[in-house]
Amino acid sequence: MLTMENVQKQYDGYSLDCSLELRTGYITGLVGPNGAGKTTIFKSALGLISVDGGKIRILNKEPKDLTAKEREEIGVVLYDSGFSGYLTLSDISAFLKNLYKKFNKEEFEQKCRDAGLPFHKRIKEFSTGMKAKLKLIAAMSHQAKILILDEPTAGLDVIARDELLDYIRAYMQEGDRSILISSHISKDLETLCDDVYLLDQGRIVLHEETDVLLDRYGLLKATKEQYEELDHQHIIRRRKEAYGYYCLTDQKEYYTRNYPDLVMEKGTIDEILTLMIRGERI
Numbered sequence: 001m002l003t004m005e006n007v008q009k010q011y012d013g014y015s016l017d018c019s020l021e022l023r024t025g026y027i028t029g030l031v032g033p034n035g036a037g038k039t040t041i042f043k044s045a046l047g048l049i050s051v052d053g054g055k056i057r058i059l060n061k062e063p064k065d066l067t068a069k070e071r072e073e074i075g076v077v078l079y080d081s082g083f084s085g086y087l088t089l090s091d092i093s094a095f096l097k098n099l100y101k102k103f104n105k106e107e108f109e110q111k112c113r114d115a116g117l118p119f120h121k122r123i124k125e126f127s128t129g130m131k132a133k134l135k136l137i138a139a140m141s142h143q144a145k146i147l148i149l150d151e152p153t154a155g156l157d158v159i160a161r162d163e164l165l166d167y168i169r170a171y172m173q174e175g176d177r178s179i180l181i182s183s184h185i186s187k188d189l190e191t192l193c194d195d196v197y198l199l200d201q202g203r204i205v206l207h208e209e210t211d212v213l214l215d216r217y218g219l220l221k222a223t224k225e226q227y228e229e230l231d232h233q234h235i236i237r238r239r240k241e242a243y244g245y246y247c248l249t250d251q252k253e254y255y256t257r258n259y260p261d262l263v264m265e266k267g268t269i270d271e272i273l274t275l276m277i278r279g280e281r282i
């Protein structure tokens with residue numbers, strides 16, 4: 001559906017060089033700290049910004065070669081853009097109908113009603129959650145094969161986030177669809193994504209299937225003495241703590257089997273990623 005091979009983009013003080021793949025039927029997550037380059041990747045994939053090198057294929061074409069019809073196959077939520085605040089839902093419905101051949105007006109309006117979005121208000125009077133729901137429902141309104149979702153759950157409370165995640169799951173029920181999604185809330189990605197890319201300072205530092213990340217990766221706590229005795233072969237990162245070392249391994253089972261006295265934590269994606277980025281390489 002989408003491949004990026006050594007895609008490069010330079011800004012003053014920032015450089016991106018990344019490769020990733022979004023496979024058919026997959027929900028792929030992109031996580032990384034502020035400024036890592038998530039939006040830059042999304043905009044590059046969509047051909048909204050020029051790149052300095054590398055290869056991008058989306059729907060088997062370079063982004064710039066996509067026809068208007070092919071662009072309909074891509075639904076987009078960008079964090080820093082949305083509908084004009086002066087429009088109402090009826091205006092947006094008419095606008096989308098003009099824009100997309102496969103736009104289903106009845107379904108769009110029904111989904112808006114189900115989501116509790118008011119038809120009489122202008123978008124500038126919508127709450128943050130309402131705007132986020134609208135952006136996602138609109139991106140899903142034209143039967144796209146690929147959804148590119150940059151921070152669709154940003155600024156939402158836990159209930160609204162859960163609703164949005166349900167929309168996303170429901171969307172995947174039909175046909176050969178794929179989603180590339182970024183989020184600061186890795187809990188969202190944990191329950192949603194098939195695989196996750198971790199981006200730091202313009203580089204992919206980790207790519208794993210979510211199940212593997214949660215099953216095989218672990219965080220172990222070792223006193224200084226325990227750490228010195230430890231086989232370091234499968235320790236990917238470590239962080240010095242008052243009690244000794246906090247270590248990230250991708251072979252949790254190896255350490256629980258061979259060092260039963262060590263404290264091993266399962267670790268959330270957030271903790272794994274934090275140690276991956278901020279921990280010291282061995």
Ligand SMILES: Nc1ncnc2c1ncn2[C@@H]1O[C@H](COP(=O)(O)OP(=O)(O)OP(=O)(O)O)[C@@H](O)[C@H]1O
Binds near residue numbers: 032035040041
């Ligand atoms: N148009 C631009 N001109 C100059 N620098 C830019 C431009 N767009 C992005 N950058 C820089 O590129 C880097 C990556 O930014 P980007 O917005 O892609 O990161 P991000 O991972 O999406 O961050 P966040 O999580 O904060 O939204 C940052 O250093 C940013 O300042």
